[in-house]
Amino acid sequence: MMTATIEAFFHNPTSTLSYVVYDRAGGHCAVIDSALDFDLSSGVVSTGFADQIIDFIRSNQLSLDWILETHAHADHLTAASYIKSKLGGKIAAGHHIDDVQATFESILGMEDDKADGDHSRTRFDHLFQDKEEFSIGMLTAAVIETPGHTSDSVTYLVNQNAFIGDTLFMPDFGSARCDFPGGDAKQLFESIQRIYALPDSTRLWVCHDYQPGGRELKYQTTVAESKQDNIHIKGETLESEFVQFRSERDKQLNVPKLLYPSVQVNIRAGQLPDAFIKIPISKTF
Ligand SMILES: [Fe+2]
Numbered sequence: 345m346m347t348a349t350i351e352a353f354f355h356n357p358t359s360t361l362s363y364v365v366y367d368r369a370g371g372h373c374a375v376i377d378s379a380l381d382f383d384l385s386s387g388v389v390s391t392g393f394a395d396q397i398i399d400f401i402r403s404n405q406l407s408l409d410w411i412l413e414t415h416a417h418a419d420h421l422t423a424a425s426y427i428k429s430k431l432g433g434k435i436a437a438g439h440h441i442d443d444v445q446a447t448f449e450s451i452l453g454m455e456d457d458k459a460d461g462d463h464s465r466t467r468f469d470h471l472f473q474d475k476e477e478f479s480i481g482m483l484t485a486a487v488i489e490t491p492g493h494t495s496d497s498v499t500y501l502v503n504q505n506a507f508i509g510d511t512l513f514m515p516d517f518g519s520a521r522c523d524f525p526g527g528d529a530k531q532l533f534e535s536i537q538r539i540y541a542l543p544d545s546t547r548l549w550v551c552h553d554y555q556p557g558g559r560e561l562k563y564q565t566t567v568a569e570s571k572q573d574n575i576h577i578k579g580e581t582l583e584s585e586f587v588q589f590r591s592e593r594d595k596q597l598n599v600p601k602l603l604y605p606s607v608q609v610n611i612r613a614g615q616l617p618d619a620f621i622k623i624p625i626s627k628t629f
Contacts, residue, residue: 345503346367346369346370346481346482346483346503347367347368347503348365348366348367348480348483348502348503348505349365349366349367349368350363350364350365350366350505350549351363351364351366351400352549352563352564353393353396353397353400354553354561354563355379355381355393355420357381358379358419358420358552358602359552359553359554359555360377360379360417360419360420360551360552361377361549361550361551361552361553361563362375362376362377362378362379362393362397363375363376363377363507363549364376364397364400364401364406365480365483365502365505365507366404366406366480366481367480367481367482367483369482370481370482371404371405371406371407371481372406372407372408372409372480372481372482372483373401373404373406373407373408373409373480373481374408374409374410374411374412374433374480374485374500374502375397375401375408375410375411375412375424375427375433376412376413376414376500376507376549377412377413377414377417377422377507377509377551378393378394378397378411378422378423378424378426378427378614379393379394379420379421379422379423380393380394380420380421380422380423380426380609380614381393381394382420382421382602382605384601384602384605387621389421389616391423391426393423394423394426394427397423397427398427398430398431401431402431407432407481408427408431408432408433409433409434409479409480409481410433410434410436410478410480411424411427411428411433411434411435411436412436412437412500412507413435413436413437413441413610413613414437414497414498414499414500414507414508414509414510414551415437415438415441415444415493415494415496415497415498415509415510416437416441416444416445416448416494416496416606416607416610416611417510417551417606417610418494418524418600418602418603418606418607419552419600419601419602419603419606420602420606421602421605421606421609421610421614422609422610422613422614423614424613424614425467425612425613425614425615425616426614434469434470435467435468435469435470435613435614436468436469436470436471436472437468437471437472437496437498437613438471438472438487438489438496438497438498439471439472439473439496440489440491440495440496441468441471441496441611442471442496443495443496443526444494444495444496444525444526444607444611445611447525447526448525448607448608448611449611451525451624452604452607452608452622452624453622453624454608454622467612467613467615468613472487472498473487474487474488474489475487475488480502483502483503484502484503485500485501485502486500486501487499487500487501488500488501488506488538488539489535490508490509490511490535490536490538490539491526491528491531491532491535492511492520492522492527492528492529492530492531492532492533492534492535492536493509493510493511493520493521493522493524493527493532494510494524494526494527495526495527495528495531496526497509497510497511497535499511499535499538499539501542501546504543504545504546504547505546505547505549506539506542506546506547506548506549506567507549507551508539508548508549508550508551509551510550510551510552511532511535511536511539512536512539512548512550512570512574512577513550513552513553513554514550514553514562514563514565515565515569515570515572515573515574515575516556516557516559516573516575517553517554517556517575518574518575518576518577519532519536519574519576519577519590520532521590521593521594521597522590522591522594523594523595523597524603529586529587529590529591529594530583530587532586532590533577533583533586533587534583536577539567539570540567540570540571540579542567543567544566544567544568544571545566545567545568546566546567547564547565547566548564548565548566548567548570549563549564550563550564550565576589576590604621604622604623604624605621608621608622609621
């Protein structure tokens with residue numbers, strides 16, 4: 345089996361991990377979950393972080409086959425379209441991104457896109473089905489649908505490496521929230537069972553690390569470690585326990601600072617709106 349080589353990049357402002365997965369011999373790669381720099385106060389969008397990824401791909405003379413999203417992120421803006429404009433490659437996500445697009449287009453009044461015949465759905469080059477296989481050069485990859493945090497969440501399995509998005513975090517940080525539109529704690533439990541059904545030695549690569557207690561950055565664990573140590577869900581945790589815990593906890597969480605900017609850009613595969621980002625208001629009086 346061809347070995348997958350993995351390079352991780354940490355986006356400090358949003359605690360996001362982006363990965364370049366590549367087949368060193370063949371010189372092909374995929375980017376998983378990239379990020380733009382975005383200053384909420386000024387609205388300035390910049391590409392310092394994405395440029396580090398681009399520089400890495402160029403300096404290793406890799407050709408970019410895929411720009412993959414594990415889900416429509418709610419806390420950072422994807423650099424997928426920017427990276428594609430520099431290096432080519434196909435932007436892809438799970439096909440349930442359709443549901444996320446429909447939900448947020450209506451919350452955010454993005455119907456203009458549709459009126460122009462320029463619907464956001466067309467901005468992805470490919471939408472994956474569950475269990476679909478694809479290749480990154482000589483590497484074989486597979487998609488596992490893992491909804492719960494969002495309805496479109498998928499895991500990308502490349503050999504013994506699972507890129508799990510926000511399904512699980514490092515064992516000392518637990519699991520992702522399920523209270524966004526389309527999120528569902530019961531579905532997340534079932535999705536985690538799909539991950540826990542992979543061989544114990546499977547390496548899990550997380551999409552965020554919040555460095556609890558100020559510990560050093562970590563972003564890779566295994567199925568065995570997570571089953572044994574994950575503070576929210578161990579191998580033997582019951583569905584009812586998890587769903588109750590997750591639902592209680594989600595009630596206490598604040599809305600992510602970049603929720604609306606992120607979703608607006610991410611359901612368009614990282615294409616920025618012409619001039620403005622919208623924030624829907626809700627009156628409490
Ligand atoms: Fe997320």
